[in-house]
Amino acid sequence: MRLAELFTMYIVTTFALSYSTGYLGLSRDLFLHIGLLVGAISCVTIPLFAFLADTLGRRRIYMIGALIGAVAAFPFFMALQAGSVIWIVIFAVALTNLSHDMVVCVQQPIFAELFGAGYRYSGAGVGYQVASVVGGGFTPFIAAALVDLASGSWVPVAVYLAGGCLLSLAGAAWMLRSRKEV
Secondary structure: OOHHHHHHHHHHHHHHHHHHHHOOOOOHHHHHHHHHHHHHHHHHHHHHHHHHHHHHOHHHHHHHHHHHHHHHHHHHHHHHHHOOHHHHHHHHHHHHHHHHHHHHHHHHHHHHHOOOOOOHHHHHHHHHHHHHHHHHHOHHHHHHHHHHHOOOOOHHHHHHHHHHHHHHHHHHHHOOOOOOOO
16 A cells, blocks of 8 residues: 555655666656655645545545555656656655645554554554565666667556555555544
8 A cells, every 4th residue: 555655755756866867868856856846845735634534534535645656657757857846846745745644644543543553653563664674665667678678668657656546545445444534
């Protein structure tokens, strides 16, 4: 279920910097500024979405975030290809400040509730950290390899990003509802 969180953040902040400067000739400073922008916006959006999750339900917020990530994957790369700064920023914000932040703000309580009280910390902690290494740490390398295999095309990376978000969406849909949720 962490794929939506990890893919959206690492592809937008790490891979896109490398791809857009190396393959598309876009400015490195643009992506460094986008990283600062989305980080600043997250200071507002994460608490906002956490508040909304208390009202609308954690699973619902998680699923909406994962869906936004899947929907924004192709337009983000199309904006990169076009070199349209405005659209790059809009879709970077959609992927990080909507998709990523909606997913990340509810993960800890969702994951903790998946385990009984006797295994809650170890079960959620181990699963969370293993997913960080496997799903997050390798993401920029996998994305770079996909581009190389596709002779510079971004399409396989967009499929990878959208697919990871859809897997997260499916995991959240399959997960049992908490007794506390609306």
